[in-house]
Amino acid sequence: MSEKSTTQTEQQEIHQLYQSLEQEQPSSELDQRILAAAHKAVASTAASTAKVLPMKPNRRAWYVPVSYAAVIVISLSVVLRLLLEPEVLDREVVPELERSAPQAGRDNDKEPAAIMAPAAPMATTAMEAQLAPPESVKKTAKMQAVEARAKASKPAAKQPYSRPEMLRRASPAESDSSEKMQLQSAAGNRAAQDMTLDAAKEISRDARLDEMKRLLADSQYDQLHSKLRQFRQIYPDYVLPEELSAWEKQAASAAGD
Amino acid sequence: MSAQLxxxxxxxxxxxxLMLSYRNGHAAAFDVxxxxxxxxxxxxxxxxxxxxSELANELFQDxxxxxxxxxDRYQASAKFTTYLYHIAHNRLVDHWRSCKPESAEQDCETMIDEAKSPDDHAHHGQQSMQLRQQIQALPEEQRNAFLLKEEAALSLEQIAEVTGVNRETVKSRLRYAVKRLRLSLVSIR
Structure with missing residues (x-):
């Protein structure tokens, strides 16, 4: 037998004898002590991690929803105000613009020239109050705004100025806050506001036309003449309905004579 | 690794x-x-x-x-058993060093002598008891190599890694240890 195999045999013999020895184990008390220490170490690590980390997720959890909610509430309040109270806009904003930017109105032959009429503020306000749309018109203002928007799918180039631009030109100091508000609102909100303004103008014009038709029917020609003159100052190129147009020509020829 | 294991x-x-799982916070992995x-x-x-046993308990717990x-510093690049017994070997070396300055040989001999108590003789077969005594009588390096092989089932390379010597040295120590143990057992027969 070679020396190598002899050594292997000896090793195997000693190995078997060693494995036959009693297999001592640590006491259960020692086991518990070590296992408790191991669990405690993990638990303390988890607790210290939990103390350090929670602030960031909480901050994120608060900041994002609150900021979204704030944007939504502000946008909705602006849109609702403009949609539900178009006459307020017509009475308060438009006359202010008319007063402060008469020159710009003359340069524009399109409908929006109405807001730049050089009429006296008091007279305009009184007239507006007199010609305030009836309740049914107020209620349908929103629908009319939508229709007007669809009807007027005019290209943007035909609009003399966007609303923020118009406000800026009309009265820079007063329009600062309004302009900031406009810039902060979303593009959709801005479109809705423009639509509302257009609708409000149409309501005002239609009310004037209705009033003039009524005066014509009642044969109150003096008042009709006055109203028509004011109307022409605001809408110089507007094509009147047939009966009013005929009366206007007749009045003009009479004045020429 | 998920804590839901x-x-x-x-x-x-x-x-x-298991060790990586424990490192990542799964305490049950340590139990296994x-x-x-x-x-x-x-x-x-x-x-x-x-x-x-008291001293063994102390070092074992350490x-x-x-x-x-x-x-947190554990890396799975080495076998866990090698890692564990590397710590154990270092702790044992520390113990021997702390023992040696003050009449170390006498203290260590006393330890071995204490093992030869009549109670031990009464509870085990003569051959097994002789084996225990001869293991304790082995030179420290040979005993260490032998126990690492028998208890931890480490290979020559792993024992060399734990003890910080080369493979051939480990092989030589094991051979001498086995020869010495066998001779003592033959003399009993």
């Missing part, structure tokens, strides 16, 4: 996976790991120290506490 799935993991290695490590100390405290 069940005890059954833990049993199927390797030592290295401890159950696998507590016996071998305990006997490694017990037979190095001449059956002084090793596990070191492992627990250093869990």
């Amino acid at each position: 069940t005890d059954q799935s833990l049993d199927g993991l390797t030592d290295e996976q 790991l401890y159950a696998r290695h507590k016996g071998g490590l305990y006997r490694y100390f017990l037979r190095q120290l001449g059956l002084q 090793v596990w506490m070191n492992l627990i405290n250093a869990r």
